[in-house]
Amino acid sequence: METNAEHLRTLAAVVDNGTFERAASALHITPSAVSQRIKALEEQSGRVLVRRSKPIEPTEAGAVLVRLARQVALLEAEAAAELADSAQGAAGIPLVVNADSLATWVLPALAALPGITVDVVLDDQEHTLDRLRDGTAMAAISSDREPVQGCVVSPLGAMTYRPMASRAFVERWCPDGWTPDAAAAAPMLVFDRKDTLQDRYLSGFAPGARPPRSSIPASTEFVRATELGLGWAMLPDLQADALVADGRLVPLDGAGALDVPLYWQQWSLRSTALDRVAAEIAAAATRTLRRAEASPNSD
The missing domain is CATH 3.40.190.290 (D-Maltodextrin-Binding Protein; domain 2)
Structure with a gap:
């Protein structure tokens, strides 16, 4: 499946922050936008990705995509450091x-x-x-x-x-x-x-x-x-x-x-x-x- 990096970043933020509202605050977007991104990612993957518990937890399928989100974030940070000619990104x-x-x-x-x-x-x-x-x-x-x-x-x-x-x-x-x-x-x-x-x-x-x-x-x-x-x-x-x-x-x-x-x-x-x-x-x-x-x- 082809994933949207923005949607993956949102999924990781939801899991890290525990609620859609706190994830929205961390990402500087609205809770509605967070909900829409998670829904789009779930529709694309054909799986439920988070349990609407307190705090929110990833499902088994969600955990797979959270790992992918963190890998993408790490590689993006390293690429940005190289483009900035910084050896210590x-x-x-x-x-x-x-x-x-x-x-x-x-x-x-x-x-x-x-x-x-x-x-x-x-x-x-x-x-x-x-x-x-x-x-x-x-x-x-x-x-x-x-x-x-x-x-x-x-x-x-x-x-x-x-x-x-x-x-x-x-x-x-x-x-x-x-x-x-x-x-x-x-x-x-x-x-x-x-x-x-x-x-x-x-x-x-x-x-x-x-x-x-x-x-x-x-x-x-x-x-x-x-x-x-x-x-x-x-x-x-x-x-x-x-x-x-x-x-x-x-x-x-x-x-x-x-x-x-x-x-x-x-x-x-x-x-x-x-x-x-x-x-x-x-x-x-x-x-x-x-x-x-x-x-x-x-x-």
């Missing part, structure tokens, strides 16, 4: 990154990309692929090695997590050692409802344990909550090592490390900006994740 790249990676090693990579703007969406590394499928993102850091349709994937390395707690927490909840009984009773921290890392650890160490849990949905504050004794948690070495060294955190289980492999998934699209982002992310992963894998503290 302001191309915008929407990315999905897990919170722990963003808090530890991803930001320096993004800072090394002058001329490229990014729209970072936080999501658990096990749930980022939905963002690629629905067109929310052009690239993602994921724990899934199987590429999404239309994407390519490359390994980044792994983040190592270990069960950690404060000294005061250990004295209160497991003074005689970290045992399955202690793990079943001691308060546990989770990042959010998608966070299964602590439960994965417990399935091997204390099968069937269902300890009380608190949710702390921010990476830095999650570590801080562990340090303050709100609960025990699986923390990445990249965040915990310095706190262990100065005695503010204590490893609970010397054999309890879990390695979470990370992969870079991106659209199969020839884009200078996207390729630059991928290269910097890969370089940062080599400097941090793979170096951590080779360190003496890694199991």
